[in-house]
Amino acid sequence: MHVDQTNLPGEPAGKFGDRGIKYEEDVTRTDETWFRLLQWTQGQAPSERLAAQVLAYSGFNDIDPSHPLGGKDGGRDAICSKDGRPWIMAVYFPRDQQPFNVIKSKFESDLAGAAKHQPYGLAFVTNQELRLSERANLKELGAGKDVTIDLFHLERVAHVLDEPSMSPVRKQYLDIDPGPLPIAVELDILGSARRFVGSEEVLDWWLEHAPEKERQRHVRSRQEHVQNPISALRLLPMQPPAPTPLTKTELEQRIERWERRVRQAWTESEDHLAATAWPGLRFRLRNTGEVFLNDVQAIITIEGVRGLQYLHRDRFEQAKLLPPVFPARRDPYAWVEPGFYDDLRIADYPVTWKNLDDSVEITLDLRHLRPHPVWESEADDIVLVHSGDIGGTEVAARWTVTAQGYGEVHEGEVRTIPVEPVSFLDSLEEVSGGDEPSDE
Template sequence: MDHVNSWITSTRGSLQLVFDVLSGERSVRLHNPRMPFTCTALNVLFVGPSDTADLVDVGRQVVDDWNARRARSAGVVMLSRHYSTDTASLFIDGSDGQAVINEQIVDDADIVISIFRSKFGSPTPRAGSGTEEEIERTVAAGKRVHVYFSEEPRPADVDTRQLDKLRTFKTSISDKGLWQPFQDTHNLSNLIRRALDEDYDHFQGRLKLPVPATATTSGPADADQVNLQVRVEGSARYFVDGDALLRKHLDEETSRLWNLHSTQHANSGFAGISLTDSNAAYINSDPLLPKSIGEMDDLLSRWKQTTQAGWEDSLKAIASYSWVGLRFTLFNDAQSFVPDLQVDMTFHGALGVPFRRPSDFKHEKHKMLPPVVSSRHLLNGPILIRRSSTETSPVEWRNRGDDLQVTIHPPMIRPQTLWESPGDDVVLMAKDHTMESVRVTWRSTAPKGPVDLSGEFALPLEAVSAQAALASLLALYEQ
C-alpha cells in the first residue's frame, strides 16, 4: 500500500493514470481540474497463464471503472498491475524469470486476481506453473487472493495435458478457499467488481482514509451554514437474458421430469399418485409423479403457468444474492453541526431489491428457479425495509410504483466529517432497459436548522447475465 497525493481528471470518460518516481517513492496522479485530494493506493496484481491476456484486460478495465466510481469518496486508488506492463528485463546470477517477477510486482501486491481459462502454465523451479507460484506465494504472505476459472466453451485444439493439469490444480485448492467460475467476460467483470468492493471493506478498517473533498451533488447553503454533499456508490442493473433463462429452465425441467416419470413408472405395477396444486409446487424435491400421461401433462401445464407468472420474483431473488448493493455517503462541507437531518431520495424508473450476501445463499432454503421459489420472501408490492446496524446510521427504503424511495436520517452530521451507510443496503433494478441512466433526486430537511436543500444526479445502467449470475451462485453453494 502506498499513500499518495491524487487528483482526478476525465479524458474522454476514462481514467488517466500518470506515474512519477520522486525520491524513490511512487506518486499517482489522477487528473481532475476540480481539486486535489489525498488517497491511499492499493496494488491489484493480475496473474494467469498466457491464454488469459484478454481476460486480464477485462479485469484491468474493472479496476479503472472502480477508481472512476469510488476513488474520490473512498480515499483509495487501486493500481492494476501485470507482468506484461509492469516488469523490467533483469538478469541476476542464481535467479530465474519468475523470481524476478516476484521481486518486482508480486511481493508488494495487496490484492491478487488469478484467472484461468484452458492452460495451467509453464513450471518454475518452485511450482507447477508461474501462476501457481504467485498464488501460493501471496496466500502465504496473507494477501487478498481471488481465483476464477473459465467455463467458456473449450477450443477444438485445446491442449489436453494443460487442461488435465489445470483440473488437478483446481481440485487441489478446493479445500483451501473459495474459487468461482465464470461463463463470459461480463460475468467475470461482475465477480471482480464484487471482489474489489469486498477488498475495500477489508482494508477500510486498517487505513486512515481521507475525507473526500467533493461528492456527487450538493445543495446551496446560506452563509455557509450547511453545504451538504450527497453521493450514492453503485449502479442500476438489469438482466439481458431473463427470458432466455426462463425458456432454458422450462425446457430442462420438463425434460428432467419426463425422465423421472419414466424411471418411477418403469415397473408397470407401480401405482403412482396424483399431485395436488400444493405439492406440485415442490416438484424439484422429486416427489412421486402421477402415472397417468394426462395427469402429467396437466401438472406440467400448471407448473409452467406458475413459473411464468412468478418469473419476475425469481429474477429479483437472483439479483438480491448476486448484485452489489448501493452505498450512501453524506458530507457537510461547512463548519456547522446538523442534528436530526433527513435526506429523502427517489430513484426514478428503478426498484429496490433486498441485498443478500452470496455467502448466505442456501439453495435448499431460497431456490432461485420456480416452482419452488416463493414470492413471500421477495419484493411483492410496496414494502419497507430498515437496515440500520446502529442508531447513527439508519437507512430505510421502499418501492412506490416504478420508483425506489430511500430515507436516510442520521441523528447528527458533523462539520467536515464523512458519514457512510454501514454496508450494502439495497440492490437497484432498472425497470426501463432503454434508459441510459437512472435519474436520482434528493431533498434534505432538519427540524432544528435552516436545512432545505435539494439536488439530482444520475447513476449508470449495467446489463447483466442472469444465467451467469445463477451459475455462480449454484457453484458457490456446491463448494
C-alpha cells in the first residue's frame, strides 16, 4: 500500500478509499471473505450450495437441498437435521447490504413457509449484517411460531469460511486462493497426572516403627556383647573385629539424625516409588491435513505438575523409599547394576522433556508426519506428579506445532489431563509384590 494522492474534486471517495488513500490493486484485504460475501453476484444456486457447506461445518447433518437451480421447494431451500431433530435451511444472498425491513420481510416469508412443515428449527443463512437487536428481533418471530432460529449472518458465515479447513470451499465459491495449506495436526495425550494419598501416614509409621526396632536390636546386641565378649575378638587375621555396640545416648543421637534426613528427603522417596509404580504418559500426533509435514516439532507445556523419569518396576529399591536407621552393609565384591542405564535413549529418540517452574515442557521432534499412519510414542517416557492444589481434578496442556516451510506457529486447542489420587500403600504393594515393608 502507498499514498498516491487524495481524492480530486468530483471524484468518488471509493477510488482512493474513505481516507483518501489509494490502494494497489494487488493488495489482499484482511476482510476479503467478508467483502466478497457482501458483494455477492453469483445468484441463488451457488449461494444455497455455499450455505449447505457452512451448515455442514457447523454440525448439521443429512443436508438435502431442494431446487437450487429453480423450482418449487415448498418453503424449504433444504432440509437437514441436528442432534436428531429436523431443521429447514433458508438462504438469502442479495448484493450489498439491504435495509433491515427488507431482510425481515424475507425472513418472515421463509419462516412462514418453513412453519408449514413443523420443523424443530430454521437455519437462516444470509450475507447480510445483522446487529444484536436485529438478531433478537428475528429470533422472537421464530418463538412466536414455536420454531427455534439459528442465524448465520454475515460475520458468522465469514468466520466459518475463514477456518483453515474451509479453504477449499472459500476457493470454490469466492475464488480466494488459500495459499499453502495450513498445518492441521491433532494431539492426544494418553495417561494422567497422579498424586499420593496416605503418604504422610506411612512416613509417620516408619519414623516410629524403624527406631523402635533398632532400640530392641540395641538391647539384644548389648546383652550378647556382655554375655559373650569373645565375639568381639578377631578369630582370623584378616577378619575385622565386631563393632562395639553403641551406647544408648549414641543410638538416640543416630536416630535423631536419621529422622531429620528421612523427613528432608521424603519427597525424593515418594518420587522413587512414583517413578517405578506409576505408568508414564504416551503421545499421539495425527496429521489431518492434505500435505506431508517434514521436520515437525511439537512443544507441550503441562502446568501444575512435575516430571519424573519412568523406571521399570525392577529398579525399585525399598531402602530408597523407607531408608533404615542403619543401612545394610554391602558386599564389596557384589555386582551393583549401574543406574545410568535408566537415562539412556535410542539415537534420535523423538521425545525429550524438562521440568520448569511448576510445569513440564515436552518436545516431540519428528522427521516426517504423514497423513497416515498416526504417530504414537512407543514407551512410557515421563511420569507426571501433580504438584498443585490437592483438590484439583485436571491440569491443562498447551501445545504448539511448527514444521519446515511454515513460518507460522500452529497453536492447538488446550488439552486437559485428569489428576488421579493414588493410594501410597497400593503403589508400594505393586512394586514390592504385596510384601510388608522390611526392617532389614
